[in-house]
Amino acid sequence: MTKYKQIRIALNNCGVIDPENIEDYIARDGYMALGKCITEMTPQDVIKEIKDSGLRGRGGGGFPAGLKWEIASKNHADQKYVVCNADEGDPGAFMDRSVLEGDPHAVLEAMAICGYSIGATKGLIYIRAEYPLAIKRLKIAIDQAREVGLLGKNIFGSKFDFDIELRYGAGAFVCGEETSLIHSMEGLRGEPTIKPPFPAEKGYLGKPTNVNNVETYASVPIIIRKGASWFNKIGTEKSKGTKVFALAGKVNNVGLVEVPMGTTLREVIFEIGGGIQNGKKFKAVQTGGPSGGCLTEKHLDTPIDFDNLVAAGSMMGSGGMIVMDEDNCMVSVAKFYLDFTVEESCGKCSPCRIGNKRLFELLERITKGQGTMDDLQRLRNMSNVIKDTSLCGLGQTSPNPVLSTLDNFYDEYLAHVKDHKCPAGECKDLMKYFIIAENCVGCTACARVCPVGAITGEKKEAHLINSETCIKCGACMERCKFDAIIIK
Amino acid sequence: MSRIKVKVKEKDLNTIKEICKSFNNEQGELINVLHKTQEHFGYLPAEIQEVVAQELEMSVAKVYGVVTFYSFFTMKPKGKFPISICTGTACYVRGAENVLAEFKRQLNIEVGETTEDGKFSLSCLRCVGACGLAPVVLVGEKTYGRVSPEGVKDILAEYNDK
Numbered sequence: 001m002t003k004y005k006q007i008r009i010a011l012n013n014c015g016v017i018d019p020e021n022i023e024d025y026i027a028r029d030g031y032m033a034l035g036k037c038i039t040e041m042t043p044q045d046v047i048k049e050i051k052d053s054g055l056r057g058r059g060g061g062g063f064p065a066g067l068k069w070e071i072a073s074k075n076h077a078d079q080k081y082v083v084c085n086a087d088e089g090d091p092g093a094f095m096d097r098s099v100l101e102g103d104p105h106a107v108l109e110a111m112a113i114c115g116y117s118i119g120a121t122k123g124l125i126y127i128r129a130e131y132p133l134a135i136k137r138l139k140i141a142i143d144q145a146r147e148v149g150l151l152g153k154n155i156f157g158s159k160f161d162f163d164i165e166l167r168y169g170a171g172a173f174v175c176g177e178e179t180s181l182i183h184s185m186e187g188l189r190g191e192p193t194i195k196p197p198f199p200a201e202k203g204y205l206g207k208p209t210n211v212n213n214v215e216t217y218a219s220v221p222i223i224i225r226k227g228a229s230w231f232n233k234i235g236t237e238k239s240k241g242t243k244v245f246a247l248a249g250k251v252n253n254v255g256l257v258e259v260p261m262g263t264t265l266r267e268v269i270f271e272i273g274g275g276i277q278n279g280k281k282f283k284a285v286q287t288g289g290p291s292g293g294c295l296t297e298k299h300l301d302t303p304i305d306f307d308n309l310v311a312a313g314s315m316m317g318s319g320g321m322i323v324m325d326e327d328n329c330m331v332s333v334a335k336f337y338l339d340f341t342v343e344e345s346c347g348k349c350s351p352c353r354i355g356n357k358r359l360f361e362l363l364e365r366i367t368k369g370q371g372t373m374d375d376l377q378r379l380r381n382m383s384n385v386i387k388d389t390s391l392c393g394l395g396q397t398s399p400n401p402v403l404s405t406l407d408n409f410y411d412e413y414l415a416h417v418k419d420h421k422c423p424a425g426e427c428k429d430l431m432k433y434f435i436i437a438e439n440c441v442g443c444t445a446c447a448r449v450c451p452v453g454a455i456t457g458e459k460k461e462a463h464l465i466n467s468e469t470c471i472k473c474g475a476c477m478e479r480c481k482f483d484a485i486i487i488k
Numbered sequence: 489m490s491r492i493k494v495k496v497k498e499k500d501l502n503t504i505k506e507i508c509k510s511f512n513n514e515q516g517e518l519i520n521v522l523h524k525t526q527e528h529f530g531y532l533p534a535e536i537q538e539v540v541a542q543e544l545e546m547s548v549a550k551v552y553g554v555v556t557f558y559s560f561f562t563m564k565p566k567g568k569f570p571i572s573i574c575t576g577t578a579c580y581v582r583g584a585e586n587v588l589a590e591f592k593r594q595l596n597i598e599v600g601e602t603t604e605d606g607k608f609s610l611s612c613l614r615c616v617g618a619c620g621l622a623p624v625v626l627v628g629e630k631t632y633g634r635v636s637p638e639g640v641k642d643i644l645a646e647y648n649d650k
Contacts, residue, residue, distance in 0.1 A: 088617070089614070089615075090615070091575075091576030091577045091578070091580075091614045091615040092576050092577035092578045092615060092619055093615070093617075094615070094617035094618070094619060097617040129523065129560055130560075130613070130615075130616060130617075131617065167519075167520075168519065168520060168523055169558075169560075170519055170522070170523065170558030170559070170560035170561060171558050171559035171560035171561075171613075171614075172557060172558050172559065173614070184519065185516075186516050187514075187515055187516040187517060187518035187519050187520075187554070188518075188554065189553050189554055189557040190557065190558070205516075246619060248577070248578035248581075248619035248620070248622065249577070249578055249581045249582070249622075250581060250582070254578075254619060254620040254622075255620055286577065289577070320577065322577045322578055322581055324581060328581060333581075336577070336580050337577075340614070346557070449638075451590070451593070451637070452593075471589070471593075473586060473589070473590070473637055474586075475637065475638065
C-alpha cells in the first residue's frame with residue numbers, strides 16, 4: 001500500500017460542501033476564524049499569527065503573506081483595500097478556479113480577516129472573464145454572506161465593516177502582476193509600474209492595498225482556526241504548509257494535487273500521478289508556467305519548495321505542472337512559451353517587447369533547421385539581458401523556459417542546429433514521412449485516411465507519399481498496421 | 489455638438505447610453521462597460537467606442553487603447569458559432585496545434601477570421617482550466633474534450649444545418 005501523501009488545506013472543502021449554500025460552509029467551521037479574529041484577537045494578533053505560520057504567497061513569488069499584511073497595516077490612510085488576485089492566467093493551471101468554484105466562502109472569509117487586520121473595509125476580487133462558473137458562485141456566496149451579516153456593517157456585532165465586490169479581467173496575462181492588476185481594476189490598460197511604491201503603500205486608487213492570490217487566502221481561515229504552530233509543522237524549513245499543483249500533460253492521473261511542501265517531484269508524478277501515459281519515458285516536467293522552467297530526471301528527487309525550484313532553474317509559479325514524455329521536443333516547448341510571452345507582453349518596456357520577439361524568432365529558425373551555433377550563444381546572452389532589464393515579473397522571468405531547456409537539453413538544440421534533426425520528431429519542418437516498400441502490403445488504409453490525398457498507389461502494391469502535398473499530420477502512420485510508415 | 493463621426497442607430501445609441509449609465513458613467517468602470525456592451529452587440533466597432541468615450545467623458549484613444557489591450561474584446565464580429573481552440577500548455581503538449589491546423593484547413597480561414605457565410609470564426613484562447621480534457625475546443629459555449637484532428641470533421645458537421 002502506498003502512503004497517503006496528499007493533505008488538503010486550501011482544497012479542504014472542495015468537493016465536500018455545496019458551494020452555493022453558506023450553511024454547508026458554516027457546518028464545516030466556516031466563518032469561525034473570522035469570528036475568532038474579531039471577538040478574541042486584535043489586528044496585530046492576526047498578523048502575528050499569519051507571520052508565525054510562515055504562509056508564503058501562492059501566486060508565484062512566494063513573498064511572506066504576514067509581512068505583506070503588516071506593511072499594509074502600518075500605512076495609514078482613510079481607505080484601504082483588500083484585493084484577491086483571481087486572474088489565473090498561467091496556461092495549464094486551474095487550482096484557483098477549483099477553489100473559487102468549490103469553496104468560495106473560504107476566500108471571502110479570508111479577505112474579511114485580512115481587512116480586519118490591516119484596517120480595510122473594502123475588498124475586491126479581480127477575476128478573469130473566462131471563468132463564468134466561478135463568477136456565478138462568488139456572486140451567490142457574496143449575496144448569502146451579506147444576507148446573514150457576515151459581510152456588510154457591524155460584523156459579529158463589532159464595529160468592523162467589510163464588503164466585497166467583483167471586478168472582471170478581460171484576457172491579459174500581465175494582469176496577474178499586481179501593479180498591472182490594479183491598473184486594470186481602475187479601468188485602464190493593464191500595464192505594470194515600477195515598484196516601489198508597492199501596492200501596500202500606494203495601490204488601488206492610490207490607497208494602501210493588500211494583494212494576495214486565491215490559494216493564499218484559502219489557507220488563511222484554517223490557519224486561524226488551528227493555529228500557526230499547526231500549519232508551520234507541515235512543509236519544509238522555509239516553505240510552510242501545502243501547495244496545490246495542477247498536474248497535466250502526459251501523465252496518467254491528471255488533476256489537482258495538494259501535497260505538503262517538500263514532497264518530491266517523483267512522488268507527485270509517479271506515485272500520485274501514476275506515471276507517464278502509454279508506458280512512455282518521462283522526459284521533463286515544466287513548473288511555473290511561462291515564467292518557469294523545464295526540470296528533468298535528475299531533479300525528480302528534489303523536494304519541492306519555493307527556493308529549491310528557483311535553485312533548479314524553474315520556479316513554483318502558481319502551481320502548474322506539465323509533464324512531458326519522449327515525444328515532446330524541448331526546443332518547441334521553449335518556442336511555445338515564447339510565443340505566449342510575445343503575445344502577452346504589454347509592450348511597455350523594450351527588453352520584454354522586442355527581446356522576447358527576437359528570442360522567438362531565433363527559436364523559430366532553430367526549429368526549422370536554419371539555426372547556427374552563434375544563434376545558441378545569442379539565445380543565452382539575450383535571455384540574460386531580458387531577465388536583468390525588464391520592468392516587471394513577466395519580462396524578468398520570460399526567458400526561463402529558454403535558459404532551462406538550454407541547460408538541461410543542450411543536446412537537443414545541437415541536434416536541431418548541427419544535424420537538422422528533431423530527436424523527438426515534433427518539428428515538422430525537419431521531418432518527412434516515408435513508406436518502406438517492403439513492409440507495405442497495399443491495403444490503401446493510409447491513402448484513405450490522408451486528409452490531403454498525398455498518398456497514391458494501386459491496391460496490393462507499395463504506396464508512395466508525395467512530400468510536397470503532405471501536411472505531416474501523422475494520420476497515415478497511426479493507421480498503418482504494418483509499420484510501413486516512418487519519419488526521417 | 490456631438491463628437492461622434494460615424495453614425496450609430498438611434499436604438500443602439502440608447503442601449504450604449506443605458507449601459508454607461510448603469511455604471512454611473514464612471515471612467516473607472518470602463519472595462520465593465522465594455523464587457524456589457526460587447527455582450528450586447530457581439531463586438532466593439534469604432535463607432536461604438538466613440539459613444540462609450542463620449543458618455544464616460546474620456547478620449548476615444550483611451551477607450552481604443554483598452555479595447556485593443558485586452559484579448560477578450562474584439563473589433564470584428566465573430567461568426568454565428570465561434571470556435572475557440574485552447575492552446576494552453578496542457579492542450580499544446582497533447583497536440584492542440586494539429587487540431588488547430590485541421591480547423592484552419594477545413595474552414596479555409598486563419599485565426600481571427602470568420603468564414604464568408606458568417607457561420608464560423610476561429611480563435612485561440614489560453615487555458616479554459618479544463619486541462620484534464622486536453623486538447624479542448626469550444627464552439628460557442630459547448631466544450632469538446634480530447635479532440636483529435638480526425639474528430640474535427642464531426643464537430644463541424646454538428647453545426648451543418650443550424
